[in-house]
Amino acid sequence: MDSGFFQILGIVVNLAHFLKNSFISRNLFPMIHTKINKKLAVMLLFMTVVLVSCIPKYLIPNDADLKTAQSHWPTATAPQLKQGYNIYIDQCTDCHRLKKLKKFTEDEWTKTLPKMGRKAHLDSAQYSNVVHYIFAKRENILAKKKK
Ligand code: HEC
Numbered sequence: 001m002d003s004g005f006f007q008i009l010g011i012v013v014n015l016a017h018f019l020k021n022s023f024i025s026r027n028l029f030p031m032i033h034t035k036i037n038k039k040l041a042v043m044l045l046f047m048t049v050v051l052v053s054c055i056p057k058y059l060i061p062n063d064a065d066l067k068t069a070q071s072h073w074p075t076a077t078a079p080q081l082k083q084g085y086n087i088y089i090d091q092c093t094d095c096h097r098l099k100k101l102k103k104f105t106e107d108e109w110t111k112t113l114p115k116m117g118r119k120a121h122l123d124s125a126q127y128s129n130v131v132h133y134i135f136a137k138r139e140n141i142l143a144k145k146k147k
Pocket of ligand 1: 088094108
């Protein structure tokens with residue numbers, strides 16, 4: 001999370017510089033003004049992409065998540081959880097933003113996931129990997145919160 005904070009801080013500082021520079025050049029060189037606006041638009045677009053793609057690090061599956069997953073599904077492996085995570089942050093954000101794991105109860109996830117798996121066109125292995133990832137990570141996030 002803190003590296004995300006510095007990333008955003010960096011963007012804000014850059015933007016401040018850029019606005020200052022473009023203000024000065026607009027007054028000094030009105031001819032290249034439109035070019036600068038185009039540059040600004042590209043930069044704003046880039047910033048939006050960076051901000052939206054700012055996925056928190058704690059969502060990456062770790063050893064504790066693997067243990068939790070294996071307590072429910074003994075054959076679960078680390079690469080499978082990693083694939084589940086990749087699907088969750090990648091394909092599950094095609095139509096909406098990342099849905100927070102702790103925002104829904106276990107029953108709600110159980111009800112929603114088959115529908116979302118179909119929407120994301122997952123095959124059965126991909127589907128079980130994303131389901132295992134979601135339930136294991138969710139359980140550990142909630143367990144940490146209680147401490
Ligand atoms: C093809 C588009 C699409 C994809 C891909 C998709 N979703 Fe969704 N999702 C939706 C839409 C539309 C809704 C809201 C309407 C609904 O509930 O059907 C939604 C709603 C949700 C909700 C909220 C349900 C509720 O009860 O409010 C969750 C959670 C969710 N999606 C998770 C996922 C996960 C996890 C994946 C990846 C496996 C995924 N979605 C992939 C379109 C998609």
